[in-house]
Amino acid sequence: MSFPERILNFLGYIPDYLFTKAMFDGEVESVIREKVPDFNMMDTIADSAFYFVNSEEHIDYAQPITHKIVYMGGLGKVQSVPLEQNYVDIFSSAKRGVILFSFGSVVQSNQMSPEIKKAFLDAFAEFPDINFVWKYEKDEDQVAKDYKNVFTGKWLPQNEFLDHPRLLAFISHAGMNSIIEAASKGVPMICMPVFADQKRNAKLLERRGMAVLLDKTDLSKENIAKPMKSEERVVKYAEFAAEFGDTGTLQLQGKHLTFVQLHSLDVIFTLMVLLMAVIALMFWAVRKMIRWAKVKVKNNVANGDLKKKIR
Known part of the structure; x- marks a missing residue:
């Protein structure tokens, strides 16, 4: 980081720490104290035998930690099942492949502004040889009725999509579970972080060369389509390190x-x-x-x- 960036990072740490502590520790403590009156979050963490973290050490930033911290990203992975026929047809009809577009269960695509929806749809229309499958919560909106290569659904079998060999990329909000699933299956991502830890998660992938980022405040047809151009696509797969040796992704930057x-x-x-x-x-x-x-x-x-x- 540059000197101004380090100043902002230094100044941002304290309010971020206090906000996180007040928001999460307070909420969790208030619930647990109904059963355990003297419960204290920080003391419990300090005294615990192990501390499980929902992240993946090969994706996350390298950092000095104790052996009690155990990375358990991907714990909820399930075995893929065959896709339903309508999804099979979508994959089969695509000349180049399919791109999955999903913002998870919290961020609702139907609540996007009409301008942002149109920006995505117009960008998708620029790639007629690719089918786009969009997790969209209101079928009655018929948001993609005028776009032949865009298909929507209230719920999508994300795990099965990510396992499909013809899936080209995953457009996501960069939730931790989504990025771990995509990384474990070697699927490149286009990330548009919305809130909470998503910006950090997206930056992790960008740093590893596993994703390109979209700025939610500057979305247009051109900005959305740009990352998908082949000459600008930066993709690395999970097997890269095994094939080419140490890439430095686990090296602590503090040594420099x-x-x-x-x-x-x-x-x-x-x-x-x-x-x-x-x-x-x-x-x-x-x-x-x-x-x-x-x-x-x-x-x-x-x-x-x-x-x-x-x-």
Whole structure:
């Protein structure tokens, strides 16, 4: 990261930590304390034998951790079953293949603005030799009725789609479970993070060369279609490391930092200088105001005495 980026990262850590702690620890603790009155989240984590993390160490950022932390990403994987005939037909009719478009169970596609829906649909229309299957929650909207290569469904067998050899890519909100499923099956992704941890998850994949990102605040037909051009598609499969050796994905980046950078001493120094400058400026302003007030009072008193003498 650049120096300004490290400053923003440093400043963002504390409010992010406090927000996460208040939002998640407080909610969880309030529920558990109904049965265990003296329950404390942080103490329980510290005293636990193991701490299971819903992530995948080969995707996540390399970080120094204790042996009690166990990565369990993919724990809920299930065996694929044969696709229903209507989905088989969609795969069979596609000249190049199929792209799955799903934002999971929380983010509802039908709640997108009409402009964003049209941007996606118009981008899909640019690739007539590819069929797009979109998890869309309201069939009655008939959102894709004018697009021959777009198919919708309230629910889609995501696991089976990801297992299909003719699936070209997965457009996702970058939820942790979705990215683990796609990565384990070697499916490249196009990620449009919406909230919570999704931006971090998407950045993980982008850093590994497993995904390209879409900015939800800057969606257009051109921006959506651009990542799908073959000359710009950056795809790596899970077998890459086994075939080509260490790619450095598990190397701690801290080894490349100086002592000052590693401990953010330059960031802390800069922030302290700025803070002291602000305090000094405020102190100077207060002193000026006090002096001005004293002079004002003194002048008023002098003017009052002068008026008395004149009388």
